[in-house]
Amino acid sequence: xxSTSNPNTPLPAALLEELQNMFGNRLNLSLAMREQHGRDxxxxxxxxxxxxxxxxxxxxxxxxxxQAHQHRIPVIPYGAxxxxxxxxxxxxxxxxxxxxxxxxxxxVNAEDMTVTVQPGVTREQLNEALRHHGLFFPIDxxxxxxxxxxxxxxxxxxxAVRYGTMxxxxxxxxFVTADGEVLRTGSxxxxxxxxxxxxxxxxxxxxxxxxxxxxxxxxxxxxxxxxAATCSFASVDAAVQTAMLLMQLGVPLARCELLDAQAVRAVxxxxxxxxxxxxxxxxEFHGSPGGVAEQVExxxxxASEQGGEGFDWADTPEQxxxxxxxxxxxxxxxxxxxxxxxxxxxxxxxxxxxxxxNINASIQEVEAAGLxxxxxxxxxxxxxxxxYLIDPTLPAEREMAERLxxxxxxxxxxxxxxxxxxxxxxxxxxxxxxxxxxxxxxDLMRRLKSVFDPHGILNPGKIFS
Amino acid sequence: xxSTSNPNTPLPAALLEELQNMFGNRLNLSLAMREQHGRDxxxxxxxxxxxxxxxxxxxxxxxxxxQAHQHRIPVIPYGAxxxxxxxxxxxxxxxxxxxxxxxxxxxVNAEDMTVTVQPGVTREQLNEALRHHGLFFPIDxxxxxxxxxxxxxxxxxxxAVRYGTMxxxxxxxxFVTADGEVLRTGSxxxxxxxxxxxxxxxxxxxxxxxxxxxxxxxxxxxxxxxxAATCSFASVDAAVQTAMLLMQLGVPLARCELLDAQAVRAVxxxxxxxxxxxxxxxxEFHGSPGGVAEQVExxxxxASEQGGEGFDWADTPEQxxxxxxxxxxxxxxxxxxxxxxxxxxxxxxxxxxxxxxNINASIQEVEAAGLxxxxxxxxxxxxxxxxYLIDPTLPAEREMAERLxxxxxxxxxxxxxxxxxxxxxxxxxxxxxxxxxxxxxxDLMRRLKSVFDPHGILNPGKIFS
Numbered sequence: 001x002x003s004t005s006n007p008n009t010p011l012p013a014a015l016l017e018e019l020q021n022m023f024g025n026r027l028n029l030s031l032a033m034r035e036q037h038g039r040d041x042x043x044x045x046x047x048x049x050x051x052x053x054x055x056x057x058x059x060x061x062x063x064x065x066x067q068a069h070q071h072r073i074p075v076i077p078y079g080a081x082x083x084x085x086x087x088x089x090x091x092x093x094x095x096x097x098x099x100x101x102x103x104x105x106x107x108v109n110a111e112d113m114t115v116t117v118q119p120g121v122t123r124e125q126l127n128e129a130l131r132h133h134g135l136f137f138p139i140d141x142x143x144x145x146x147x148x149x150x151x152x153x154x155x156x157x158x159x160a161v162r163y164g165t166m167x168x169x170x171x172x173x174x175f176v177t178a179d180g181e182v183l184r185t186g187s188x189x190x191x192x193x194x195x196x197x198x199x200x201x202x203x204x205x206x207x208x209x210x211x212x213x214x215x216x217x218x219x220x221x222x223x224x225x226x227x228a229a230t231c232s233f234a235s236v237d238a239a240v241q242t243a244m245l246l247m248q249l250g251v252p253l254a255r256c257e258l259l260d261a262q263a264v265r266a267v268x269x270x271x272x273x274x275x276x277x278x279x280x281x282x283x284e285f286h287g288s289p290g291g292v293a294e295q296v297e298x299x300x301x302x303a304s305e306q307g308g309e310g311f312d313w314a315d316t317p318e319q320x321x322x323x324x325x326x327x328x329x330x331x332x333x334x335x336x337x338x339x340x341x342x343x344x345x346x347x348x349x350x351x352x353x354x355x356x357x358n359i360n361a362s363i364q365e366v367e368a369a370g371l372x373x374x375x376x377x378x379x380x381x382x383x384x385x386x387x388y389l390i391d392p393t394l395p396a397e398r399e400m401a402e403r404l405x406x407x408x409x410x411x412x413x414x415x416x417x418x419x420x421x422x423x424x425x426x427x428x429x430x431x432x433x434x435x436x437x438x439x440x441x442x443d444l445m446r447r448l449k450s451v452f453d454p455h456g457i458l459n460p461g462k463i464f465s
Numbered sequence: 466x467x468s469t470s471n472p473n474t475p476l477p478a479a480l481l482e483e484l485q486n487m488f489g490n491r492l493n494l495s496l497a498m499r500e501q502h503g504r505d506x507x508x509x510x511x512x513x514x515x516x517x518x519x520x521x522x523x524x525x526x527x528x529x530x531x532q533a534h535q536h537r538i539p540v541i542p543y544g545a546x547x548x549x550x551x552x553x554x555x556x557x558x559x560x561x562x563x564x565x566x567x568x569x570x571x572x573v574n575a576e577d578m579t580v581t582v583q584p585g586v587t588r589e590q591l592n593e594a595l596r597h598h599g600l601f602f603p604i605d606x607x608x609x610x611x612x613x614x615x616x617x618x619x620x621x622x623x624x625a626v627r628y629g630t631m632x633x634x635x636x637x638x639x640f641v642t643a644d645g646e647v648l649r650t651g652s653x654x655x656x657x658x659x660x661x662x663x664x665x666x667x668x669x670x671x672x673x674x675x676x677x678x679x680x681x682x683x684x685x686x687x688x689x690x691x692x693a694a695t696c697s698f699a700s701v702d703a704a705v706q707t708a709m710l711l712m713q714l715g716v717p718l719a720r721c722e723l724l725d726a727q728a729v730r731a732v733x734x735x736x737x738x739x740x741x742x743x744x745x746x747x748x749e750f751h752g753s754p755g756g757v758a759e760q761v762e763x764x765x766x767x768a769s770e771q772g773g774e775g776f777d778w779a780d781t782p783e784q785x786x787x788x789x790x791x792x793x794x795x796x797x798x799x800x801x802x803x804x805x806x807x808x809x810x811x812x813x814x815x816x817x818x819x820x821x822x823n824i825n826a827s828i829q830e831v832e833a834a835g836l837x838x839x840x841x842x843x844x845x846x847x848x849x850x851x852x853y854l855i856d857p858t859l860p861a862e863r864e865m866a867e868r869l870x871x872x873x874x875x876x877x878x879x880x881x882x883x884x885x886x887x888x889x890x891x892x893x894x895x896x897x898x899x900x901x902x903x904x905x906x907x908d909l910m911r912r913l914k915s916v917f918d919p920h921g922i923l924n925p926g927k928i929f930s
Contacts, residue, residue, distance in 0.1 A: 164633070190846045191848065193619040193669055194894070194901055197666060221713065224715075352655075382655055383656065417654040418656075419659055424658040425659060425660055
């Protein structure tokens, strides 16, 4: 009851009353809660919503949207808060619609290798529940994000080189439209030619077209054999060449990650791994024992032809977990290298033949600028992240980082790539989207948005202005 | 000059004059040409367009659309004429826009395993050109369709179980909007989170949202080793169980096709293959020699546990070609089993655990009805086609076939599947789409269509009314 007593909220009293009646103390107007929901893992300053609502069902989501639609109040769907481009910031105020309580795994169809979940289920929760079925969901962006959030940003991460991204692995959706209608797209069939692909239109729409309330996902059998290894190289170039050659040979790499010397140094410092502090590939192979052995042999041959040294195998699940946890913490570990810093992260993805050029030019630029940085990359996909570690008290550093990022994006577009492989556009990359897709295509996106959301209440100000 | 002299065309004189000036004898008003462009491989009666225009470039496509938009005249993109659901029929007259002359392979990027083609390139032409690069494009719907047509219907076929469908393998598009603007979607990057997925929205839109004028496709390395085999079973059920178990074991089957006894009989009769006339799986394995050997061993074990007999290996490219040609001709071969017949084809796709039930119930129904039929299926995907061979002079047979098809679709939807795995909606499955997606989602599709095509000139009357 504390919440509606806040006299300063700009929300209409009638809306607040409706929400209060429906949600009781699951409507929260406290500053602490609002601030927590008005940020993500981007370096942007917090922009709190006017209220936070915790929904427990599709019907409650529909109720919130119908009310918000009627009152023309923004709604921002919220999962785990791990997005990276400002997607969750309430730049026009309104309601943060927290879906983390909608965390039921509704149906595992083991024979069909599909699962239906609510949007607040996290990927770790899902894989925990799937383990005894001998199945797993491979998409792994690092953070323990919710599946709704991962679908909304078209997330991918370390396993995408083999298993695809959320684009390829969301089969069906239930979603709620801006005016509170509950619709369904897709089915549990592996393929379909039935009408427009609304599923793929919702995936990656960053909460601007509808609120996902149920997701049906494709699963995979847990591989019979798994091996992971690190291999060090004299240069980033040699590491990237190795990745490219393995892809061209059709080696079905499950993961193929690059860490530059700085990133290795950072994870060593935090996780005490004792890895050689030079550019490194972290690879994982899935398959039958024979198939994995064959992949491993090819990888060792190709890597050593590129001067790769010190193939170091992590064969037990514990060793592998430790290695991948270190990779997943690379971002946090790097932040610790410059205490008090913030990180401006790039996310370009280019055709793999251009990846080495893109990385090398980016390194030259950041070295010349003298900013601390680190690189991690999903190099099998042509995607890498360069993190500029900036001092938030020095505006010049922020500006420098943004300028370097802009140069990199322009180069990636010139190479036939994209400004964002997996983080999305959010607040941060809107001018890049315009450059990449062109004014005509972005205008088409805007007009599609207005079909879904005529009053512009769904996560306004994101993707495009 | 013969063409514009036709006094009976309902096309406006001003439009005809513009087209005549631009296209000369590439504008054709002859009845023969119009009839050839007003049909596809569906059992529908021909519905000829008022004229056929052969475009040679994106600019010419844009010119035609700008003119048609201004005059509110329908435009139906035409590739190879092999669609199956009436997609090409000019039910509201207008122009058939033949793109088969736009058949250049614009750019092969072998290192990145991508290719950019014009829409009139056929899949056989593409694979011929790719062979010396050691690459191939796997999507194979049987017919030597154009890649533009395959993208427009979200085609798949025999290799989809391993390599996905056109949905997964079109990376980028150039397309022309209804009013003649040339837009681009996607890029050559393997993944992207840059805004709404317009590429996937165009793929499968059956010419109703825009005319594709350039496609960038994902390629794959030619497998080092390929083996194909047939295996006979006592029942369709046992064959389908085998396919399901192999999928669940994670065997990366490249192809897994079912032919029922009737289909085997038909291909035997036409191609003199001497195959055992009982339900059969036709499988293909791709990989390294060791990987293929392992897959083969697993397949033989699983199949024999299901009573599979007579594993027959086709190891030379010639043997394989002969076998796959026979599979691709199954449709034509089956037509020859009842001279003068037409074929009403179903295309349901269900979760694989329900496939055997769906096929068995469908067989019982068609046997009870006494109609001749055959079955072929992409069973690894849960997709199968039952062809009802009807006498076109007996309306009762046509009605019976449609009634049986309706029952099957309803069952497939109930099983969590789709009315069409790969043929599209066209004219034929509109009521099924409504049942599958629901009135709300189809209405959303209609409103999206009106953003792309406000005057409804792009392939009107298809997908929905």
